[in-house]
Amino acid sequence: xxxxxxxxxxxxxxxxxxxxxxxxxxxxxxxxxxxxxxxxxxxxxxxxxxxxxxxxxxxxxxxxxxxxxxxxxxxxxxxxxxxxxxxxxxxxxxxxxxxxxxxxxxxxxxxxxxxxxxxxxxxxxx
Amino acid sequence: xxxxxxxxxxxxxxxxxxxxxxxxxxxxxxxxxxxxxxxxxxxxxxxxxxxxxxxxxxxxxxxxxxxxxxxxxxxxxxxxxxxxxxxxxxxxxxxxxxxxxxxxxxxxxxxxxxxxxxxxxxxxxx
DNA sequence: GCCAATACTCTCCAATGGGAAGTAGGCACC
DNA sequence: GGTGCCTACTTCCCATTGGAGAGTATTGGC
Numbered sequence: 001x002x003x004x005x006x007x008x009x010x011x012x013x014x015x016x017x018x019x020x021x022x023x024x025x026x027x028x029x030x031x032x033x034x035x036x037x038x039x040x041x042x043x044x045x046x047x048x049x050x051x052x053x054x055x056x057x058x059x060x061x062x063x064x065x066x067x068x069x070x071x072x073x074x075x076x077x078x079x080x081x082x083x084x085x086x087x088x089x090x091x092x093x094x095x096x097x098x099x100x101x102x103x104x105x106x107x108x109x110x111x112x113x114x115x116x117x118x119x120x121x122x123x124x125x126x
Numbered sequence: 127x128x129x130x131x132x133x134x135x136x137x138x139x140x141x142x143x144x145x146x147x148x149x150x151x152x153x154x155x156x157x158x159x160x161x162x163x164x165x166x167x168x169x170x171x172x173x174x175x176x177x178x179x180x181x182x183x184x185x186x187x188x189x190x191x192x193x194x195x196x197x198x199x200x201x202x203x204x205x206x207x208x209x210x211x212x213x214x215x216x217x218x219x220x221x222x223x224x225x226x227x228x229x230x231x232x233x234x235x236x237x238x239x240x241x242x243x244x245x246x247x248x249x250x251x252x
Numbered sequence: 253g254c255c256a257a258t259a260c261t262c263t264c265c266a267a268t269g270g271g272a273a274g275t276a277g278g279c280a281c282c
Numbered sequence: 283g284g285t286g287c288c289t290a291c292t293t294c295c296c297a298t299t300g301g302a303g304a305g306t307a308t309t310g311g312c
Contacts (some may be wrong), residue, residue: 022234027158029150057301073230082309083257092214100229107226114219118198183270208278209288
C-alpha cells in the first residue's frame, strides 16, 4: 500500500520512505542494546559498553557505535592517554530515542511469559 | 555490566537476559515494518503486506511472518480457496508491541531533519 | 627492553538476505 | 481436455553481513 487515507497526520510518501529508512538504520538489535546500556549507565567507555551488551563482538560494537555517532545518537570523546580512553555518551537525540524504546523494553518485560507460551504452543503445533 | 543498582524495578540477570533475547528477536527492521503495516491496515493478506512494506522479499516476508506468528504477535488464517487466501492479523500482544513502537515511529518522524544534519556533519568531518 | 592496557582493525569462515525461478491446486477459457 | 492463471509460498544461487580471534599502535611502568 502507499498507505491508505486512514487517520494519519501525514501521507507524504517521501516522508514515509525516509521514516522507513531511518527506522531501518536505527531498529536493529545491537543499536537498541547499546542504546539501553548507555541510557542506564550514562557515559561509558568502549569496553564497558562491550561488557554491558553480552554477546556483541568488538567488530559490531565499533560498527554500531560509528553508525550511532553518524546518526547523531552518541558523541565520541577520545582522551589522549595511554592506555587510550574513549568515552561514549548519548546526545539529546539519542536520549529521546532511548525513551521512545523504553516502551518496547517494558513490553518485553511484561510479556516474556506470554511470548514463551506462544512459542511453546507454536512449536508443539508444528 | 550485570546492570548496576540504579533505579530499576528488578535486577535479576536471567530476566535481563531473557528480555535482551526477546528484544533481539523482535527488534529487527522487517518485523517493525510489518508490524506497522498490520497496525495501520488491520487484517491483511500476504501480498498486501508485501506491497505495504516496500523492499521486502517474499522470502523475508514469509520468514518474518512465521517468526511473528511463533512469538504470538500475529495470527495466520488460511482460507481454503482457489486462488489461496491467507490473512494475517495482529494479536493483542502484537497490537501492544505496535503501540510500544509507536514512540519510535514518532521519534523518527520528528527528528528526520536532525538525523540528516548529523549525518551530513559526520560525513563532512570524516 | 619488554610488558600491560585499551580501542580498535584485519582476516577468515559461517550464516543471513536478496532475486529469481519453481511449486501446488483448482477454475476459466479455448 | 489441455493451457494458463492466481496466490502463497519454497528453493537455489550468490553477494553481503556477522562472529571469532589474532594483530596493531601507543607509551608509562618495571
